[in-house]
Amino acid sequence: MKDYQIRKVLVDSRINNHSLVDTILSRIGGAEVKLLHPLEDISDLSGSSFEETKKTLFLTLLEGDFVKRCPGTGPGYLCCGYRIINQQINCPLDCSYCILQDYLGPTPLIVYVNLDSLKSELENYLQRHRGRILRIGTGELADSLALDYLGDFSTFFASLFSARHRHIFEFKTKTDRIENLLSVSPGNNIVVSWSLNPKPVIEKEENLTSSLEERLKAAYLLQEKGFWLGFHFDPVIFYSDWEDDYEKLIDNLFSFIDHSRVLWISFGALRFPLSLKKIIQRRFPDSRIVYEEMIRGLDGKFRYIKPLRIRMFRRIYKAVRERAPQVFCYFCMESPDVWERIMGFSPSSSAHLEHMFEQYLANKLGS
Amino acid sequence: MRFPKKLQYVPLNLIDSEDRFFCLFEGKISGNNMLKKSATKMGIIEPLVLQEREKKYRIINGLERFFIARDLKLTSVPAYILKDELSSQELLTVILFAHPRPFSLAEKAKFLRIAVSLGMKPEEIIREFGPSLGINSPQLLEAYLSLLEYSPSLLSYISTRGFSLHQALCFQDLSEKEQDLLLKLTISLNFKGYDMYLIITNLKEIAIREGKTVFEEINSMCLNDILNDQRYTRSQKMHKVKEIIYRRRYPALSRINEKLKKLKKGLKFSSPVKVSWDRKLEKAGLWLSLQITDPSELKQVAEELTGAEKVTKISKMLDIYYEGLSDKEGSG
Numbered sequence: 173m174k175d176y177q178i179r180k181v182l183v184d185s186r187i188n189n190h191s192l193v194d195t196i197l198s199r200i201g202g203a204e205v206k207l208l209h210p211l212e213d214i215s216d217l218s219g220s221s222f223e224e225t226k227k228t229l230f231l232t233l234l235e236g237d238f239v240k241r242c243p244g245t246g247p248g249y250l251c252c253g254y255r256i257i258n259q260q261i262n263c264p265l266d267c268s269y270c271i272l273q274d275y276l277g278p279t280p281l282i283v284y285v286n287l288d289s290l291k292s293e294l295e296n297y298l299q300r301h302r303g304r305i306l307r308i309g310t311g312e313l314a315d316s317l318a319l320d321y322l323g324d325f326s327t328f329f330a331s332l333f334s335a336r337h338r339h340i341f342e343f344k345t346k347t348d349r350i351e352n353l354l355s356v357s358p359g360n361n362i363v364v365s366w367s368l369n370p371k372p373v374i375e376k377e378e379n380l381t382s383s384l385e386e387r388l389k390a391a392y393l394l395q396e397k398g399f400w401l402g403f404h405f406d407p408v409i410f411y412s413d414w415e416d417d418y419e420k421l422i423d424n425l426f427s428f429i430d431h432s433r434v435l436w437i438s439f440g441a442l443r444f445p446l447s448l449k450k451i452i453q454r455r456f457p458d459s460r461i462v463y464e465e466m467i468r469g470l471d472g473k474f475r476y477i478k479p480l481r482i483r484m485f486r487r488i489y490k491a492v493r494e495r496a497p498q499v500f501c502y503f504c505m506e507s508p509d510v511w512e513r514i515m516g517f518s519p520s521s522s523a524h525l526e527h528m529f530e531q532y533l534a535n536k537l538g539s
Numbered sequence: 540m541r542f543p544k545k546l547q548y549v550p551l552n553l554i555d556s557e558d559r560f561f562c563l564f565e566g567k568i569s570g571n572n573m574l575k576k577s578a579t580k581m582g583i584i585e586p587l588v589l590q591e592r593e594k595k596y597r598i599i600n601g602l603e604r605f606f607i608a609r610d611l612k613l614t615s616v617p618a619y620i621l622k623d624e625l626s627s628q629e630l631l632t633v634i635l636f637a638h639p640r641p642f643s644l645a646e647k648a649k650f651l652r653i654a655v656s657l658g659m660k661p662e663e664i665i666r667e668f669g670p671s672l673g674i675n676s677p678q679l680l681e682a683y684l685s686l687l688e689y690s691p692s693l694l695s696y697i698s699t700r701g702f703s704l705h706q707a708l709c710f711q712d713l714s715e716k717e718q719d720l721l722l723k724l725t726i727s728l729n730f731k732g733y734d735m736y737l738i739i740t741n742l743k744e745i746a747i748r749e750g751k752t753v754f755e756e757i758n759s760m761c762l763n764d765i766l767n768d769q770r771y772t773r774s775q776k777m778h779k780v781k782e783i784i785y786r787r788r789y790p791a792l793s794r795i796n797e798k799l800k801k802l803k804k805g806l807k808f809s810s811p812v813k814v815s816w817d818r819k820l821e822k823a824g825l826w827l828s829l830q831i832t833d834p835s836e837l838k839q840v841a842e843e844l845t846g847a848e849k850v851t852k853i854s855k856m857l858d859i860y861y862e863g864l865s866d867k868e869g870s871g
Contacts, residue, residue: 480869
């Protein structure tokens, strides 16, 4: 991950003496620290730029629910029933296509420090779903590891899930911040996954993230340590050399990684709402990704036309399958007929996809 | 108006038409035939708004009426006279409320420019005039001001043809040459704001994708040839221009739809079966719908649909629907 500096820390005055706050502040050098009182809010930052808010950290308490279902997308596309833990909100990385720009707007990086509440809520939640194999992760509204150095959150989650064999926890990242994970005992239900794209895409669109080599090296180290791995080819991006570059990427991946240690691989093509398109055009004027031939999909988001998605997925899926024949592959927010064309079958519904996933994991992990 | 004023007839020679700081009117002088006709018949009815200044009067509102009166050789005009001591901000309020109709885009932009040049800060302008002008953020204020960078003819056109601000802003980032070319296209084909917005947005996106300028794209599409082609009516020309731009913006989508249309033509049914599909190619597969009035027709339709020839043709259509990219299109 590229150098990155937090410039300002806002601390909710209710947690001024919280030990985790002390830890976090001691690990941030040179940032301005400001106490915020409960009735004050962070709306004075609403006029700020993304560049400013991405360097501002807000430490506070979450008084609502931490655990939620992944919102997925509109009807017409299949979703996998993933669960998310929102312990952190927003991401210091700066990918041009990131949906959080639109979903959250220019918001500071928020870290909720009431991990005790999270723990008890999560225990209740998992207890209620004890018969199920759930996949749950922190990488939906944040990068799971980008801010790990501040509070050792990965250690917290790994230990929380260590006794929960039927519930699979996923750290999803574009960084190589694995120092904490390397010192954790890898449970059979902990997956560390990386979002992957060819080098030119990473260099042009995924600002501040770790390079492909760094990500693959980190994955290799954790594989050696005994962790399960996951990979997300999402968003797949169309550009002139995509075919060769994705092929090379997959070759590269499996030259580092033992496919038998990969628990899942997902595919999803670039998609974004109109509001995000405008943000990308304004914030990343050199990016060309929004100018390809795209239509408004059934969920209102811009997507590549289906024949192009089919062509891209087929090529990438084939390359993956040749090297990892047993890995569970799935599409994120894709339509049943695309599944059918690529994989030769389609789940009949999102619930069916979730069930297929559970069955696969039960067999694979022997739960 | 809430400021003290008096109505009186003011001799034209006492009006200083050179001081136009507060005038929003910048159009063609005496180009307003309706107003001229009316003034010829009945004189100037709507009083001007003037401010006393060193024994003369400067125009706050009514520059066009002043020029028409002068052309018609009138000796005096009715006018409300404002006191000399009114502040600039008060004068702006007078302009806002004395205006005989809602501000056009250009008038709003000019009004804001006057406020800015008087040293008012954006927040101040928004606080004082925002509610009346519908401007609630500095960004919106900036957007209006940016319209003043357009060529006068373009600004005048979008102001008088009902363009919304959002539509008008699509001309941003275009060179003067491109603006003129697109204005010519708009005027010749009488495009409305929405059409023009789509056309320009698509042209810009094509240009960015292909690494060219909008000017080069317009020329490469030979849009001028269509404008000058006498064989087509105006509505045919409009349709053609839109179609050419759409095809360039969505080449694969257009080509696949054309192929499907061609195949559909060759798919004849004796019974009323209709084949259709989502033109964006996003909904799953093809739709075959039929209309029957008698159960016996079902058998005939079933036989026809399952015949080898129809199955082959429909399969081919499905294949094109999902896999119809050319090698070049899929390779970037």
